Amino acid sequence: MANAVRHPIIVDTDALIAVANTHLWSTVVDRLRLTTTNVCIQELERHVRETSEYAPDGSREQWLHHGSSAALEPFAADSEAFSTVTCVPRPHGPDAGETSIETEIAQHPDQYRFAILMDAHGRRSINRLFDATETTGQAVAPTFLLYLVLDEGACSDEAFCQACAEMLRGEGWTGYQAIQAAWDAIPIDCSNYLDDDVLP
């Protein structure tokens, strides 16, 4: 299943789940080339196995199940745009997926320009790694994938804003921080499309 193709964007488990739960995931799949690690794929498979398809609407369990299933599809579809690299040595434990991204970047620093992670601490340590290897790379939150399709003209401002709100509802305060930062960084006014309860 793993191949040696390394696209410039590498995405971890939680970031894939966050974006795959938005309605823009199909656009992301159509437009972007993504890489992840075998460890992240196994984490997604474990979420699908260990959570119920019939978990209540709006529950964290449903978010994990639906997001993980949707995230796995393009990687399983044998598409050239979605590649899985094997991480050696294989990390273990609750942060294994995140650690595998760090290991992969440490071994192939010039292959990656964007590392997409949900966890702020994970992003910080990968940014230190990019700095230390003197390669051009930046670890950013999952909202960046939504920005890439917006910037290419593959989705409307409204679709971008809606997807941010969907991510916010599923990811709570962690997602909120990433979304506020995205809204601060790019000049887009979501107030025409979203309710006040999600706007700054």
Add this chain to the structure above:
Amino acid sequence: MATNDDKIQFRGHAEKAASQVVDELRLGGINVSELARQGLTEKLRETLSEEEKITLHQRYERGDLSEEVAEILLGDGLDEIEREREAFEAATDIDRTGVYRE
């Protein structure tokens, strides 16, 4: 309503006795007021739900909450958003060859 000059007081006989025990144990004693301030900050943060944090940040953005208070309640959440914005901006400047499907 509480004002900024109000002392924060609570009935805590056992807590007072416990702090005296620790105070006597240490040569330099302990600063109970400082510990209480830190403890209150910690506990306030712990009690906040994700939704409450979001609401508080929205109030801060609207200017309804001072930076000092927002920092106590949200911890490094404010710095995190700032760091995240900088990372996002830096990422938008990076070459995107090979990122999009043809």
